[in-house]
Amino acid sequence: MAAAVQVQKAQGFPIGRSTKVIVQGITGHQGTFHSQQMLDFGTKVVGGVTPGKAGEKVNGLPVFDSCFDAVEKTGANASVVYVPAKFAKDAVLEAIDAGIQDVVVITEHIPFHDAMDFVWYARLKGARVLGPNCPGMANPREKCKIGILPNKIFKPGNVGIASRSGTLTYEIVNALSENGVGQSGVLGLGGDPVNGTNFLDALAIFNSDPATEAIVLVGEIGGTAEEMAADYVRKHVKKPVYAYIAGRAAPEGKRMGHAGAIVSRGMGTAESKMAAFKKAGAKVATFPTDIARFVLEDL
Numbered sequence: 416m417a418a419a420v421q422v423q424k425a426q427g428f429p430i431g432r433s434t435k436v437i438v439q440g441i442t443g444h445q446g447t448f449h450s451q452q453m454l455d456f457g458t459k460v461v462g463g464v465t466p467g468k469a470g471e472k473v474n475g476l477p478v479f480d481s482c483f484d485a486v487e488k489t490g491a492n493a494s495v496v497y498v499p500a501k502f503a504k505d506a507v508l509e510a511i512d513a514g515i516q517d518v519v520v521i522t523e524h525i526p527f528h529d530a531m532d533f534v535w536y537a538r539l540k541g542a543r544v545l546g547p548n549c550p551g552m553a554n555p556r557e558k559c560k561i562g563i564l565p566n567k568i569f570k571p572g573n574v575g576i577a578s579r580s581g582t583l584t585y586e587i588v589n590a591l592s593e594n595g596v597g598q599s600g601v602l603g604l605g606g607d608p609v610n611g612t613n614f615l616d617a618l619a620i621f622n623s624d625p626a627t628e629a630i631v632l633v634g635e636i637g638g639t640a641e642e643m644a645a646d647y648v649r650k651h652v653k654k655p656v657y658a659y660i661a662g663r664a665a666p667e668g669k670r671m672g673h674a675g676a677i678v679s680r681g682m683g684t685a686e687s688k689m690a691a692f693k694k695a696g697a698k699v700a701t702f703p704t705d706i707a708r709f710v711l712e713d714l
Contacts, residue, residue, distance in 0.1 A: 422615045422647075427624040428575075428600040429517050429543060430493060431557035437485045437515075438463040439506045440497035441473045445521070449497070449563050450474050456566045457558025461489035464506075482513035493517040495551065495561045503547065504529035511542045519561045520546030520611070530609040537611055544611025550581035550603035556626060564588075564603065572597015573626060574710060577617030578633035579606045579640070580661055586703050587633060587659070594707040596714070599627040606635065614644035622652050629655040629714055631706055632692075636662035637683045645691035656697040657709050660685045 436453065440446040441463025451474045453460050462477045462485050469480040479485040482494065494515045498506040503522040510518045511533070518537065525547045537544040545552055551562010555569040568585055570592035578584040584603050591598065602617050604610055614632060621627045630652065634641040641660065648656050663685040689699045698709045 422619045423538070423543065423612070428554050428620060428626070430552060430559045430561060431554050432459075432559065434493050434517070434559050434561075435459050435461045435489060435491045436493045436495060436561055437461060437479075437482065437489065437491040438476070438497065439465075439482070439494055439510065440499075441465060441476065441478060442468050442471065443497055445563075446497040447473050449495075449521075450476060452563075452566055453495075453560055456553075456560040458560050461485075461491050464494075482509045482515065486513045486515065491515065493519070493561060495519040495521060496546075497521055500524045500526070504533055507533040507544065508536060511537055511540050515542065517543045517545070517561070518611075519549070519551050520544060520605075521549065521551065521562055522546075523548040525607070527609060530607060534609055534611045543616075545602065546605045546607075546611060548607045549605030549610070550584060552603060553598075553601045555598050555601075562603065564601065568592055569601070570595075570597035573599050573628040573714070574631060575600050575602075575617075575621035575624065575627040575629070576631040576633070577602040577604060577614060577621070578631075579604050579635050580633055583633050583659070583661060583703055587631065587706050590704045590707040591710065594711060596707060596710050599624060608638065614640050615647050618644060618647050618652060622654065627654065629657065629710055631710075632656065632658045632697075633703075634658065634660045634688055636660070636685050636688075639683060641688035642691045645688075645695040645697065648692070648697060649695035655710075655713050656692070656695070657700065657706050658689070658692040658697045659700040659703055659706060660688045660692075
């Protein structure tokens with residue numbers, strides 16, 4: 416399938432013990448709160464960036480005027496963006512130009528063309544963007560979390576999860592943990608029409624990760640990302656795959672919260688996505704909590 420050529424190269428989960436994170440927008444409310452949450456999780460947060468606030472400290476972390484200064488002084492190789500939407504594009508481009516390899520974009524309501532610009536630029540430069548409008552990612556095995564994912568839901572283990580829905584990510588991760596099933600890595604992809612890391616990229620990551628023994632994909636109505644993912648699973652993935660599709664009862668043309676979750680002219684329906692995954696050999700859940708039961712039955 417032609418879309419498969421878009422898959423980014425992957426060598427296991429992208430963040431872990433050696434990841435050093437800077438927080439862009441650290442002096443704002445979200446940046447301040449979530450930088451402390453990331454520190455509490457065990458993440459090596461090494462500083463923050465807010466232009467004009469150099470020399471200040473937030474949660475004991477130094478604040479720099481630019482990503483260039485932050486990378487030079489701390490050796491950071493990842494960043495998380497809490498910058499308001501109208502400044503987010505510049506923030507992402509600056510992080511990439513400063514040499515950051517993984518940029519997690521939490522900001523929502525970023526203009527479509529701004530997202531297109533920085534997603535294209537990241538791939539051109541060999542960097543990875545997660546988001547925009549995403550909850551972030553986590554590696555429970557190595558105590559590293561970037562973003563707004565709740566700390567208490569995770570358990571170290573061998574199941575990799577990629578999801579377009581933040582809330583469903585939390586629900587499924589929590590259900591797995593409560594049933595004694597841990598996670599090797601979690602990727603919150605975001606629900607916008609343009610995103611930096613898609614299901615194909617996530618599958619390549621988990622397929623190459625020796626710590627991942629099973630893969631969970633959480634999709635929703637709209638677009639064809641899930642159908643392409645199912646085709647990739649059928650052709651390339653030997654590990655067990657489990658899927659859940661949100662929005663089964665949505666009428667045609669109805670938006671379901673995410674900008675990318677809209678069904679039009681029979682395309683992107685829950686039925687077509689579920690059928691594609693079943694054809695690829697994946698188990699498809701009726702309810703989010705079914706995922707934990709499926710995994711327990713097979714692993």
